[in-house]
Amino acid sequence: MPQPERLELLTPEEMGRADALAIARGIPGIRLMEAAGRAVARAALRRFRPVRSLVLAGPGNNGGDGYVAARLLEQAGWPVAVAALAPPRPGSDAALAAAAWRGPMASFSPAEAARAGLVIDAVFGAGLARDVDGIVAETLGAIRAPLLAVDVPSGLDGGTGQPRGFAPQAGLTVTFFRLKPGHLLLPGRTLCGETILADIGLPDAVLAEVAPRAFRNAPGPWRPPASGPDSHKYSRGHLTILGGAQMTGAARLAAGAAHRAGAGLVTIAAPDAAAAALYRAGDPGTIVSEAGLDSLLADERRRAWLIGPGQPADAATGAALRRLIEAGRQVVADAGALTACAGAPAALTGAAVLTPHAGEFARVFGPVGPDRLAAARAAAATTGAVVLLKGADTVIAAPDGRAAINDNAPPSLATGGTGDVLAGTIAALLAQGMPAFEAACCGAWAQGEAARRHGPGLVAEDLITLLPRALETARVN
Structure with a gap:
């Protein structure tokens, strides 16, 4: 969970705007993607032993984070394969990340998911605009190994914490910059398992422009009243x-x-x-x-x-x-x-x-x-x-x-x-x-x-x- 100074909650739309503002300030999108994938790989290295790992990669930025994590885990000596739901859009940051992956590819299928010793879910992020069903739901539902989710478990609405169609149970979720409401609202909080909030290099200054209106409740923005030496029963109300x-x-x-x-x-x-x-x-x-x-x-x-x-x-x-x-x-x-x-x-x-x-x-x-x-x-x-x-x-x-x-x-x-x-x-x-x-x-x-x-x-x-x-x-x- 976030430290007290990172209490702001960003909706998926606000997070997208924060990314866009950072890129407009001169931070390349691929640099943010590399940092996100590195955070995912670091979490896997710290929490799990090297096992046959499968990265389920979607065609968007979430999938791009997965390609980066796969590359870094392979460099660390892990047996890793990537199963792509669909190729990234040509010219996108995700396409750059996919091009840098030289390891084995696997079929995006329930059979492959069931065989893995660790699954990294990088199919869809928090801003999913449709229900998860069909082959995606079947593949996610076949997972029997520990699941590490990138941003949110695929199918979880980051704004409401509600599943859209199907969302798997993650043991660990790695998200970036700020939490989203869906990380705290139920059942999203439970489906995410333990949540790690990673810094990927977005400047805090973009928050002033995004102007989030939701926060995780914790001391800091408020403090209880304190009595002073001149306090009396009527001054305390x-x-x-x-x-x-x-x-x-x-x-x-x-x-x-x-x-x-x-x-x-x-x-x-x-x-x-x-x-x-x-x-x-x-x-x-x-x-x-x-x-x-x-x-x-x-x-x-x-x-x-x-x-x-x-x-x-x-x-x-x-x-x-x-x-x-x-x-x-x-x-x-x-x-x-x-x-x-x-x-x-x-x-x-x-x-x-x-x-x-x-x-x-x-x-x-x-x-x-x-x-x-x-x-x-x-x-x-x-x-x-x-x-x-x-x-x-x-x-x-x-x-x-x-x-x-x-x-x-x-x-x-x-x-x-x-x-x-x-x-x-x-x-x-x-x-x-x-x-x-x-x-x-x-x-x-x-x-x-x-x-x-x-x-x-x-x-x-x-x-x-x-x-x-x-x-x-x-x-x-």
Whole structure:
């Protein structure tokens, strides 16, 4: 995975533009191709023993990288053959690379793929414009040996992480300059296996012209708020959480997370006396109020609010959401508050952050579809809110088109209550003055880091105690 200073994600189209800009600056395309093939050969030499190797080469630049890798591996003493799907276009950089290959050629066939001890997949890159089927799918499907993919496994859409037709399982993928969204979005992240990001000589200056709008989520572009010597509980923000009458644990989890994430004061607004008694039996540091919503809104210090965890998806919840938004508060809407707006995304306009899982997203905006990045961006543009689409490949999208893909969430987070913890964390960061997009990015990353620190057997309550160390890691990294 990339180092923190290489967090930009380039779509296949943006990567093509970066290549073109580098060539326009005077870097020959064949030099970039030689560097890419060298990175692939180096990865093979480091990760595998010399075995009968087969390079599956397509007719484009991806195939050209494969010809270079084959030549360098043969020079290192490896038994290598190239199986060409089709010859490169005459006069292209790939044609130059193919002309420099003097080793054996093999048929592009399932039988040849099945016999190899190592296969280097250089058929199609991330910008594939059609589904993989026919002889290509049959040949890729016949591979029984370790597979090293060049850029992406052939058939994987580098923009969405979705297979187009068929895409094989790689053990190792070598890509160049910057990762693409498909390297992080599922199932692409899994199909790529381990991903190596190689420098092939493209100048970082081309990024300013490409102007990517997607990033891998990690500290650097954002940092959690830090307290100073003059900080006090009001300067660290007062978060108010609307609590439900039945599922009281959800608001309590959110409140616990908000405390640990740095909010100066946390209030749970209870809907009735019975619920208030349950809330008061919890964390003594949490204020419990039975005052009405209008009374609580009269306190201008209550700038950040969380609505939804443990609340019913009914008209009353929807009305409370609109009242908060109309009062100009920064609102995180989760769970019941989202479903209360089913089929009516305009009702969420003006919220700061929305935190749906795929089911809640579908109820409000329609099915996510195969392109999670595009779906989250469209929802953010529709509502004017930052949309955090939860999952193992959480996507955070801002209304201005910025987006981040979070890839540090372990499977142990798939347990009840973790969404409440996440919502409370983000709301606490908002209360401390963090902008909405950065707060959502920070909350998602910190939760993944806290879960990683815990390991197996995680329950939502464990995240709360581990949040401070995760946030401190984000401050210093």
